Amino acid sequence: MTCLQTKITTYPALPIVDISPLEKLILFKVLDCAEIDGGLELYTDTGPMNPIVVSRRKLMEALDTSDQAKESLLKRFVRERVLSILPAEDPDPESVVFIDLSEFPWQFVVQDIITRSSTARELVVIQWISDPSQRPDTFGASVSLITENGVFYATSEDLLADFRKRDQALASGTPNGDGAPRPHIDSVVVPPDNPNNTVDALMMAERFVAGFEDDEAQEGITDILAGLRAAIRRERLRPVLLDALKELRSAAIGFRDDGYRRAPHLSVGNEAVNMLSAFLLTAERIIAEAEGQIHD
Structure with a gap:
């Protein structure tokens, strides 16, 4: 069985004041987080966790807290897709709740925070995946940009494919009849198809x-x-x-x-x-x- 190693780093830190108790609870379960200078840094050396496990008491406390994110997408998701299927009769507050985030990945939680924030504009996510064998076909990377407008994602293969298209565009445009280089060719301004x-x-x-x-x-x-x-x-x-x-x-x-x-x-x-x-x-x-x- 392949044992992939996953490392994620992000920047800049998210402002703590813009993060609701529920969002903080979930992010700390999905990733390794650290509070530094009023900000929350997101990272992991083991990959994001899913599903996550929380106690019913902590989940309800975070959910019932009055905050600026009372109508957040995460709260709606927890109410409609998690709490609605839990038994309502005489629940044990210390019982554990499994939350499957397949339909609501942690990136969406971050996007909702950025959308509400008056200072945060984006979060850059860089991820490395590798296998202990270190064969060329067992490692790669991806980069994401999370803004209020969307979650933009590309793998290292996507980027390399784009670079190859640019290289081909430059190669096909090099001859200019007499063999002289064509003017105004700049790899920076050659857009992808x-x-x-x-x-x-x-x-x-x-x-x-x-x-x-x-x-x-x-x-x-x-x-x-x-x-x-x-x-x-x-x-x-x-x-x-x-x-x-x-x-x-x-x-x-x-x-x-x-x-x-x-x-x-x-x-x-x-x-x-x-x-x-x-x-x-x-x-x-x-x-x-x-x-x-x-x-x-």
Whole structure:
């Protein structure tokens, strides 16, 4: 059996004042954490733990504490997916509760903290995975950037593949008829392939307008650039959002089919079934429009 070694380091530290008791309890169970100068550092030399085990008393104390995160996603997850399946009759406060975070990874807890925080803007996560054998095919790394806008992730293989694309782009552009190098080739500005042509067009427009940034005769350049750059960020997210919607559609179909198998008496008049059917219809329409299957 392969015994992988996993090490995770993150920066900067998360402000303690922005972390709720429940979030702190969960993070300390998932990772090794340290409080330093008003911040919470997240790290581990053994990999994140899942599922985690907490006592019912500590969980309820953290959940019932009045704090700024009373409507946090983590609290909702614990109430709806953990407490709802626990026996309610005469519970032992010292009994243990197993919490499976497969559907709510610790990165989502961090993202919720950053979204509420007035000072924290991002958390960088660097992870190494290796095998004691140290064979080339048994180790790798990944990097994540967690912001209020999303959790962005890439493996070392993803990055190497991108570097190879850039290298190929440079190699194919080197000859210039007479063998002289082509001008204006810079590996830093060679973007990775993007299937969204709108992004390419917006990037070309942004580079064109940026050429007038120092021209005092031109007005409104700063606002135009800000708008273009915001549009580029939104368009880059569209494929990610579409993939997420497809996954939600698959999950909803699975839940619906499982519900029919477990309770064949469910009918169209059932409110939950109606809501699920409405969501599926909307999802199908949005996916079809995004993939060009529906035209105005």
